[in-house]
Amino acid sequence: MIDLSNYPYPTYESSKAAGGILAAVIGISMIAWIFQSVQIRFTPRRPLILLLVSHLTVFVHLILRAALSTENRNSRAGFTAISVLIAVGMRTIIIANYDFLTQVGNLKTWMTRVIAIGPVLVALTSAILMAPASTSSYNADTRDRSFRLRQASSVMVLILTVAFYPIWFATKAMKHMTKLAIILLIISSISCLFVSIYLVITSVDVYYVGSNDQEFWFYVFQFTPIAIALLTWTILHPKRTLKSTREPPPSPEESMQPIAITI
Numbered sequence: 656m657i658d659l660s661n662y663p664y665p666t667y668e669s670s671k672a673a674g675g676i677l678a679a680v681i682g683i684s685m686i687a688w689i690f691q692s693v694q695i696r697f698t699p700r701r702p703l704i705l706l707l708v709s710h711l712t713v714f715v716h717l718i719l720r721a722a723l724s725t726e727n728r729n730s731r732a733g734f735t736a737i738s739v740l741i742a743v744g745m746r747t748i749i750i751a752n753y754d755f756l757t758q759v760g761n762l763k764t765w766m767t768r769v770i771a772i773g774p775v776l777v778a779l780t781s782a783i784l785m786a787p788a789s790t791s792s793y794n795a796d797t798r799d800r801s802f803r804l805r806q807a808s809s810v811m812v813l814i815l816t817v818a819f820y821p822i823w824f825a826t827k828a829m830k831h832m833t834k835l836a837i838i839l840l841i842i843s844s845i846s847c848l849f850v851s852i853y854l855v856i857t858s859v860d861v862y863y864v865g866s867n868d869q870e871f872w873f874y875v876f877q878f879t880p881i882a883i884a885l886l887t888w889t890i891l892h893p894k895r896t897l898k899s900t901r902e903p904p905p906s907p908e909e910s911m912q913p914i915a916i917t918i
Contacts, residue, residue, distance in 0.1 A: 662864070678718050
């Protein structure tokens with residue numbers, strides 16, 4: 656028999672030291688991200704803003720973990736805020752992975768729009784499903800519905816992360832990407848895939864309860880992959896990775912030079 660008396664709240668005591676230290680790490684990464692983005696005048700705008708939002712939400716999430724008492728964290732407002740922040744932080748990374756594909760190569764207009772808008776709609780739908788899942792979790796009679804909605808939301812995120820790979824290859828964007836850009840997307844997408852699989856597993860009641868017994872599981876299987884993705888984006892910032900692999904066109908001076916003909 657599964658004990659759901661504390662559902663949806665975790666039963667562990669949050670480590671304030673861990674939350675504070677990790678918030679500092681993400682904060683440093685965020686400052687470095689902003690500094691590099693300013694250097695290139697926040698161009699391209701979409702991926703830079705998406706990753707800034709991700710940094711900010713994960714940073715605030717960790718601050719709340721370090722600042723809130725167990726009683727406040729396990730209140731409806733506290734739990735909702737913490738859950739929403741980490742969910743937004745992860746989903747914006749996934750969307751940024753897709754958006755990066757539209758920044759390289761010469762995609763057709765319709766393809767660019769589909770890649771830019773489609774993942775946003777899927778991510779929003781998965782987030783919307785979590786609202787009734789959260790509401791249903793506080794009533795013992797509707798907890799089964801809560802888990803079903805949670806599972807549907809998690810599966811949508813998993814499908815979104817898995818679909819990234821065939822779309823990446825279908826766009827043939829890789830041949831226009833630098834090695835650093837390829838490394839960036841591989842690390843970022845695998846990190847998101849890791850978290851997505853974890854979310855699907857923990858959307859099952861028995862694993863949800865087990866994962867909420869110790870904070871260790873959150874840091875290892877959810878926070879660490881997200882942190883790896885964010886740090887990778889900061890280190891391999893688009894100012895380094897969004898450089899065309901194609902040969903630049905000749906300068907006007909070069910094009911005006913006479914062509915020597917040897918007979």
